[in-house]
Amino acid sequence: MLLEIKELSVKVKSSGVKVVNGINLSVDEGEPLLILGQSGSGKTMICRTLFGLTNRYNFDVSGQIFFEGKDIMSADAKKRRKLYGSDIALIPQNPMTSFDPSCKLGNQLAETYRIHNKSSVKAAQNAVFEAMHRAGLEQCKAIWSSYPYMLSGGMLQRAAVAAAIINHPKLIIADEPTTALDAEHRIAVTNLLKGLCGSAAVIMITHDFAVADRFGGYAYIMKNGVFVEQGNIEKIIAAPENEYTKELLNAALLI
Numbered sequence: 533m534l535l536e537i538k539e540l541s542v543k544v545k546s547s548g549v550k551v552v553n554g555i556n557l558s559v560d561e562g563e564p565l566l567i568l569g570q571s572g573s574g575k576t577m578i579c580r581t582l583f584g585l586t587n588r589y590n591f592d593v594s595g596q597i598f599f600e601g602k603d604i605m606s607a608d609a610k611k612r613r614k615l616y617g618s619d620i621a622l623i624p625q626n627p628m629t630s631f632d633p634s635c636k637l638g639n640q641l642a643e644t645y646r647i648h649n650k651s652s653v654k655a656a657q658n659a660v661f662e663a664m665h666r667a668g669l670e671q672c673k674a675i676w677s678s679y680p681y682m683l684s685g686g687m688l689q690r691a692a693v694a695a696a697i698i699n700h701p702k703l704i705i706a707d708e709p710t711t712a713l714d715a716e717h718r719i720a721v722t723n724l725l726k727g728l729c730g731s732a733a734v735i736m737i738t739h740d741f742a743v744a745d746r747f748g749g750y751a752y753i754m755k756n757g758v759f760v761e762q763g764n765i766e767k768i769i770a771a772p773e774n775e776y777t778k779e780l781l782n783a784a785l786l787i
């Protein structure tokens with residue numbers, strides 16, 4: 533087992549609302565996993581908790597998150613910093629806001645590599661080109677010298693994938709990575725992430741059943757902070773059991 537989440541809850545202190553309410557989830561090495569649900573169901577909050585991004589002044593977090601058998605929620609900040617960006621990587625929703633607009637992409641990717649590896653500038657550059665290549669980016673030298681605004685949304689999301697895979701993570705969490713993309717790039721980025729499974733476990737967070745269907749694997753359907761249905765995505769799409777899943781599927785067919 534690579535990742536195991538046990539009885540995870542996140543309560544908003546000001547309102548007392550549990551936006552994540554006692555969820556359990558596990559993922560094995562190299563496996564794809566889906567978390568599906570409408571906007572506001574709590575998908576991103578799981579992600580934020582995994583990365584230690586739930587501010588303790590605003591949220592009460594309880595439960596356990598084990599990565600390779602070790603509880604990362606009780607690990608000290610130094611150990612967690614070592615994990616994030618190396619063994620556990622995030623692909624954020626909007627590539628336009630995930631990079632520093634004032635810094636060339638090559639330098640940003642090289643920095644991601646050098647934070648976790650003591651390396652020469654040349655070795656970092658090679659690692660960047662290799663990651664760009666694996667993320668399906670061509671003309672790596674031109675992209676290295678580009679600022680984020682110079683790339684299309686699809687290319688920039690591939691650059692975000694390159695940043696995520698540059699340190700060969702064991703777990704990639706992709707938080708709605710296709711939402712900001714047009715249909716063609718949605719398919720390409722979904723295929724790209726699917727292709728990374730095997731070398732890494734990939735958790736795909738999405739509200740899009742077409743993306744989920746293409747990605748495949750075991751799926752958790754989330755509503756109001758709880759998982760209302762889980763199982764293989766093909767089976768869920770063919771014969772959803774929960775009313776909410778049926779509503780989501782019907783809505784997807786209407787779009």
Ligand SMILES: Nc1ncnc2c1ncn2[C@@H]1O[C@H](COP(=O)(O)OP(=O)(O)OP(=O)(O)O)[C@@H](O)[C@H]1O
Nearest residue numbers: 544551569570571572573574575576577578590739
């Ligand atoms: N800083 C915050 N303070 C209070 N409530 C919050 C805060 N951030 C998120 N929430 C609430 O937590 C719930 C879950 O939000 P979350 O962002 O996890 O949803 P989501 O399923 O990822 O939606 P989306 O697909 O739109 O990203 C929502 O009801 C949201 O209003």
